[in-house]
Amino acid sequence: MRKTKGRPKLFDEQEVLNLAMDYFWKHGYENSSLDDLLKAMGISKGSFYHMFGSKEALFSKCLQLYRKKQIDYLHSLKQEIGAKATMLKLVEMTLDELKTTGRLTGCLLMNSGKECYGRYEELSKQIKEEYLTMQSFFANALQEDIDKGVLKTSLSAQELSTRFMNTLNGLVLSVQAGATDEMVESIVKQLKEMVE
């Protein structure tokens, strides 16, 4: 028996949220029109405004979902192969995407950080929180490997994670601006040197 009166929803919130997140990830916030999003989510405008209230509120939920899913994935990967290998796996996955699809989508938080910067105060605040949460995850993970003696570095775990992610996110930006294969190779070499 159901708990609520009235007509039941014809869709699942988490399901359509995931579809929206993927659409935002691929296309960015402003370049995702509501009509496009609704088509991707497979629901109507009425249902949408009833459930989410506004495009910005939907995006906010997507940013949170993205961070959660990323950390869940990275956490299980870290448990399986360790922090150092997880960082290197991120580089591998980036190169894979570039090789397979010929393009890089980048991290939703970094992309959105740039897009919302100075224009959407509330979203920017949230992005900062999610981003710092992810950064903390990396720092903590790397500290584990340092403690285990698996990773040797002259830097603190904080500094190493900051620099590593800055370089990796920079790589996406460089590729999107038109970096050559040779340039990509050099940056990848730099990333590997940072944790090896």
Added chain:
Amino acid sequence: MRKTKGRPKLFDEQEVLNLAMDYFWKHGYENSSLDDLLKAMGISKGSFYHMFGSKEALFSKCLQLYRKKQIDYLHSLKQEIGAKATMLKLVEMTLDELKTTGRLTGCLLMNSGKECYGRYEELSKQIKEEYLTMQSFFANALQEDIDKGVLKTSLSAQELSTRFMNTLNGLVLSVQAGATDEMVESIVKQLKEMVE
């Protein structure tokens, strides 16, 4: 005596182009509406379409102008204080902007590279060219310092300039996503270590 028949222009092309470039730089391509641009340039719609043809054509000219002005400035700076000091000056200027205004605008080419990526093919092609031209300038400048013995590095000038600019552009991205002062400091330290 003037060479052309007809009513003379009430504005100077280079002048309004510079105004448009500054506006695009601050606000990005899509977030600069034509009406905003015209207000910033101080000309009317009619004059604009007569002179530039389209918003995209205007932006294209602005991207070229930006690269030219940047290289002109960096070239004279390099002649004055050398390549290594010029790179460090770029870092200083970035920190200055952050300290003074509380925000970072970033490089127009990198910003536009990300914004146009996968959406404006022609502009992306042009951005790649301008970006690689700037990258070549840095590599050549650094090579001079290496030859002079002013700069010692285990890397080629190409690799060093690639990694340095990737890290600096990454810094802008990180700040825009919400990096803390501590994180900025660590990345700046990394940049200084790269050329010292």
Added chain:
DNA sequence: ACAATTATAGACTAATTAGTTTAGAAATGT
């Protein structure tokens, strides 16, 4: 002086945007 040429201002167009409203469909508990 005047015909030819070019520039300007502003009204206009057609498309797209996020968001609202409304009429009705589908489930509920009693």
Added chain:
DNA sequence: ACATTTCTAAACTAATTAGTCTATAATTGT
């Protein structure tokens, strides 16, 4: 069975967008 509640679809709104058109103003060479 039926009143209540909730959901859905689609028409609608008001604002904004890039771009066009037109009437007129300002300059030229002859």
